[in-house]
Amino acid sequence: MSVIRFRNTHKAFGHPVLAGVNLDVHPGEMFALFGPSGTGKSVLLKTTIGLVVPDRGDVEVDGQSVYFGGNGALARVRKLVGYVFQNAALFDSMNVYRNVEMGLPPDRLRRMNRAEAARAVWAALELVNLDPGSVLSLLPAELSGGMKKRAGIARAIVGRPSILLWDEPTTGLDPVNTAAVERLITGLSKELQVTSMIVTHDVEGALWMCDRVSMLEGGRIRFCGTPEAFRTDTDPVVRAFVDRAVAEAALDVVEMT
Numbered sequence: 001m002s003v004i005r006f007r008n009t010h011k012a013f014g015h016p017v018l019a020g021v022n023l024d025v026h027p028g029e030m031f032a033l034f035g036p037s038g039t040g041k042s043v044l045l046k047t048t049i050g051l052v053v054p055d056r057g058d059v060e061v062d063g064q065s066v067y068f069g070g071n072g073a074l075a076r077v078r079k080l081v082g083y084v085f086q087n088a089a090l091f092d093s094m095n096v097y098r099n100v101e102m103g104l105p106p107d108r109l110r111r112m113n114r115a116e117a118a119r120a121v122w123a124a125l126e127l128v129n130l131d132p133g134s135v136l137s138l139l140p141a142e143l144s145g146g147m148k149k150r151a152g153i154a155r156a157i158v159g160r161p162s163i164l165l166w167d168e169p170t171t172g173l174d175p176v177n178t179a180a181v182e183r184l185i186t187g188l189s190k191e192l193q194v195t196s197m198i199v200t201h202d203v204e205g206a207l208w209m210c211d212r213v214s215m216l217e218g219g220r221i222r223f224c225g226t227p228e229a230f231r232t233d234t235d236p237v238v239r240a241f242v243d244r245a246v247a248e249a250a251l252d253v254v255e256m257t
Contacts, residue, residue, distance in 0.1 A: 001063065003027050003163060003195045009047060009057035017043050018054070019219025030189055030196045032206035035216035036241065041199040042086065042167050044216065048197075049081050049165070050074045061163065079105050082161035082194075086168040088152030090140040096151050097121055097136040103155035124158035125151075127191070128184060146177040153184065157192060164189065166198040170205065178202060182209055203245035207231065215241060 002024035011018040017040040025031045035041050046052040047059050050066060059066045061077045069076075082103065090099045100121045101109070109117060125132040128150040140148055149169065156164060169185060170178040182205045189196045200206050206213060207227040214224040215238060223230060223238050231242060 001027070002060075003062055004048060004197060005060040006044065006047070007058045007060065009044065009059060010055045011040070011043055011047070011052060012055055016219050018047075020057070021216070021219070021221060023214060023221050023224065025195060025197050026212075028193065028195055029211040030186070030198065030209060032198045032200060032210040032213040033216060034200070034203055034206070034213060034241070034245075037201075039216050040219060041216055045165055045167050045197065045199050049078050049083060079159070080161055081163045081165060082156035082159065084153050084156045084164065084166045084169050086171055088140075088148040090148060090151060090155075092140055095137050095139055096125070096130075096143070099140070099151060100124055100155045100158050103158040105159050108159065120158055121154075124154040127157060127188065128154045130154065145172055146180065149173065149177075149181055150184070153188070157188060160192065162194055164192075164194050164196045166196060166200070168199055168201060170200065170202050178205060182206075185209065203242070217241075 004025040006021045006023040009018050009021040010016070021044060033041050033044065043052050047054050048061060048066070054067065058068055062080055064073055064077055066074060066077055091102070101117060104112070104117065104120060112120070122132045125135065130147065130150050135143070135147065135151070140151070143151065166185065170181050173181060182202070185196065185198070186209045198206060198210065207230065210227060212225060213227055213230050215222045215230070217237055223233055223235065230238070233239065233242070
C-alpha cells in the first residue's frame with residue numbers, strides 16, 4: 001500500500017503546470033522529487049494537504065482521498081502530515097514558542113494544559129538541535145537562517161506526524177548549513193519513523209539520503225527509481241539534468257575552498 005498516491009493530477013495557472021501526475025510514495029521511505037525550476041514540484045507537494053486544489057485527478061494520503069473523501073477528509077489528512085515550508089514561513093510577530101505550538105493539531109491543543117503544550121514544544125526544539133531555553137522567546141528576526149529552518153522543522157514535527165513533507169528545506173543556506181539540515185532530515189525521518197517526501201534543488205544531497213527519487217518534467221513524472229538508476233539513466237532529458245546538478249555541486253565545493 002502507498003502512503004501517498006497522486007492519480008492523474010492536473011493543475012494549471014493560465015498554463016499547464018501538472019499534466020497528469022501519477023506517483024506513489026511507499027511507507028517509511030525517504031522520497032525526493034527533482035525537476036527544473038518552475039516545473040510544479042512545490043505545487044504537487046501542496047496538493048497533498050489541500051494548499052493547492054487540482055483541476056483534475058486526486059491525491060490519496062494513507063488510503064484517504066484528499067478531494068473526494070467527504071466531510072472532514074482534509075482535516076483528517078492534515079493530522080497525519082507535517083509540512084516544512086520553503087524559507088521556514090515563520091510568523092514574524094510570534095516568538096519561537098508560539099510558532100512551534102502552531103504545529104499542534106487544534107483539537108489536540110485544546111485538550112492539553114499549558115504544561116503539556118510546553119513540553120511538546122520543548123521536545124520538538126530539542127529534536128532539531130535548538131536549545132529551548134535560549135530560543136523560546138526569540139522572534140524570527142532574531143534567528144539566523146539555519147535557526148529559522150530548524151524552528152520551521154520543529155513546528156512540522158511537534159504534533160508527531162506520520163508523514164513529513166519538505167518543500168525546498170535547504171533553499172538559501174550555504175553548503176555547510178545545507179549539509180547540516182540534510183543530516184537532520186535523515187536523522188528525524190529515522191527517529192520518528194515517518195515517511196518523508198522532499199522537494200529539493202540539491203540533487204546531490206538528496207541522492208545520498210533518499211531511498212527513491214523522481215523527476216518532474218513537462219508536468220509529468222519523467223523518472224522514478226533508485227538514486228543509482230537516476231545517476232546512470234540514459235534518457236537525454238534526465239542525463240542533462242543530472243550532469244547540470246553535478247556541475248553545480250562541484251562549483252559549490254570550489255566556492256567553499
